[in-house]
Amino acid sequence: MDIFAISTLLATIRMAVPISLAALGGLFSESTGVINIALEGIILMGAFAGTIITNATGSPLLGIIMAVVAGIGMALIHAIASVTFKANHIISGVALNLFATGVTFFLALVLTGGSQISVESTLPKFLGVSPVIYVTIAIFFLSGFFLYRTRLGLRLRATGEHMAAVDSVGISVTKMRYLGVLISGALAGLGGGYLAIEQANFFTKGMSAGRGYIGLASMIFGKWTPWGAAGAASLFGFSQALQFRISIPFVPDEFLQMLPYLITIFVLVGAVGRATPPAEDGNHFLKEG
Amino acid sequence: MNSERRKELLFNVLMNGVAPLVAIMIAFAIGGIVITSLGTNPFAFFSRMFSLNFGTLRGVSQMIYRATPYFFTAMALSFAFKAGLFNIGAEGQMFIGGLALAWVGFTFTWLPFPILFVLCLIAGFLGGALWGAIPGYLKVKRGAHEVITTIMMNFIAIALVQYLVQNHFMNPNWGIPHTPTVAEGAYAPSLDKVIPWFPAGTRANIMFLVAIILAGLTLVLLDRTKLGYEIRATGLNPNSAEYAGIDISSRTVMTMAISGGFAGMATANFILGPGSHYFLKSEYGGIGFSGIAVGLLGRNNPLGIILAAVLFGFLENGALGVQLYFPNVPRQIVEIMQAIILIVLVIVLELARKFLKRLQKRG
Structure with a gap:
């Protein structure tokens, strides 16, 4: 049993990509105070759009781009419902x-005519892994810089902490929230495209299999910071990688399948310390007058 | 005083009547456009669907059969809502409750009819209640948000049920893993045994009436008892509820348990009602999630939920039947329509709320 081998590490990274992108997406959305459980559906939509476009054009790059576009499209609906029309964020996400x-x-x-569509990736691999993995790592560096070192990033985060204050200095809360939600859609869409085109090499119904929700759990586990989210997503990626690699005597496969979800609950019940969500999470901006 | 009442009436008509209807109509319109794009006449499609459901009493009966489980999972959502809790775990609670009730049904096979039947329902309720109470407990003890924990509990339930069926309660007779069949004492009588003018030989069974009775009891519990008052107070304002001496922790756990219990009984319709009489996991997927849409469309009140559940039963039963006539339209069209109903509904409700507020300001 070589669970500490390099192949396990690579499998962990591969599994962690969609989860970490969803986690980062959740982070962008919640930075502005919009809860986005639609990430689950966005991953699925990205996976589907990516598969269809790759097969239609023969270009996995176009497929990945369309996955991102599909993610943004879904996120736009979420933003319209939950920001413009002030619908309950969770209901909009469930819908x-x-x-x-x-x-x-x-x-x-x-x-x-079937529920499973195979797709072949012809993207060149660098050092044996998909280029999307490098893109993901770059996105994390950029996001860390963007959120904490730029004016726009500060404004996004301020929206999640105190909408009225943001509004009072003449920044549009609505615009900030749209931006946060749309970025989250792009990221989760990318995660979905990667999942189908690069990782699984097929699309199948319901293939997101909770990755969006696990991404949200990673975001919480990572205390609403990009690097925390990446670390947590890697942990979940590792537990998924284990599922395919080991069979422990007397431990049924189904219990290994439960592992990521059980870990999520343990994390949430505070086995690893409390985290504070953005103060305006789930709130609506109601301007007086 | 009179104008106050008029305002309330207007509020009710708009929020509980017009808004859901608009959402349903838009969903049918979009569904129609999709069907047209597949080269099928949407009017022919929907009118066939309508005649399949309402053309005969048999159709009505099948529609009721399909509607019944949604009734339970929607009640689960709405009951939790009363205490301000968002139970997205009906799916998992349904699986755990379903296996629990099947287990009682195929284990205590010597028990006679009403006893075993009732025991099965209690087991379903308790199984779902346990699965619902855990997130409730984690919320009050550790502050874990119930939305994420209930979702995680869904996945855990699916894996657990699969493990239990395959390794402990497997019926070896044929392929897809399922449990042994429940004993005759657990069978839910079909509706024609209770309502004389109902056609015999359909799968509609008394679980539909059980659901209605439970809905009635829930209304009494919420409106007429101290516990119900405390649950509603917790939902309206937890801080003032606590200040008034209500133990909101125990009320939260209890609410989640009762809510889960409703979901736990959802599959009794399939397992105890006329049909296969065993627990088959793959048959029930999605009913818990759709219950969220049904509960919200029913505006969280029992009468509304019956109507919404019947609409979902209409769509599902219609989709199953209409495939014979329009095989080029996959029946998942109704899943899309159900989701659209929910998205449009939340938007229309906000528009209605805004409109009412503006009206109020004007005087």
């Missing part, structure tokens, strides 16, 4: 997840 499940299955049947 979008149901929508993604239905639409991707439906379109898969209409377009191919």
